[in-house]
Amino acid sequence: MKHIELRPLDDDDLDAVFEMMRDREAIAMAAFTAKDPDDRAAFDAWIRRQRASDDVQFLVVTENGGFAGTAGAFTVDGDREVTYWIARHAWGRGVATEALRLLISREPTRPLFARAAAHNTGSIAVLERNGFTEVSRNVDFAPGLGREVEEIVFTLVPALDGV
Helix, strand or coil, X not given: CCCEEEEECCHHHHHHHXXXXXXXXXXXXXXXXXXXXXXXXXXXXXXXXXXXXXXXXXXXXXXXXXXXXXXXXXXXXXXXXXXXXXXXXXXCCCHHHHHHHHHHHHCCCCCEEEEEECCCHHHHHHHHHCCCEEEEEEEEEECCCCEEEEEEEEEECCCCCCC
């Protein structure tokens, strides 16, 4: 039985996060990624900004104690958003679904938003299993693919009972 947890990012995680975010298959799925995923200096500067921000929650996803990805929450234009990136070795086993469930249980803000490239059926399924519903679509330039891609915006609204 797998055991999924979220924990704070440690300095020792940085190499694993960098390598995960360079995986070409994952980049193609995520689409909206770093302009140059192989630029370690840009990654280090980005991660420093994330870690320094009081508004960003950046967590490591573990499966049975081992690195399996990242999950986080941040605010853009007043909207609270969640994100996750699961290492390819952990795909297809429910890791993303459970990691997102744990993340949204820690994040009290509602509505909560998330985004996925329209071709990323796995991520869309993870969001829907966690109660997110589609609210809009737009087309924007996706650095990971070097072209315009349709992106779906999802929301998780407050439950009727206030929970």
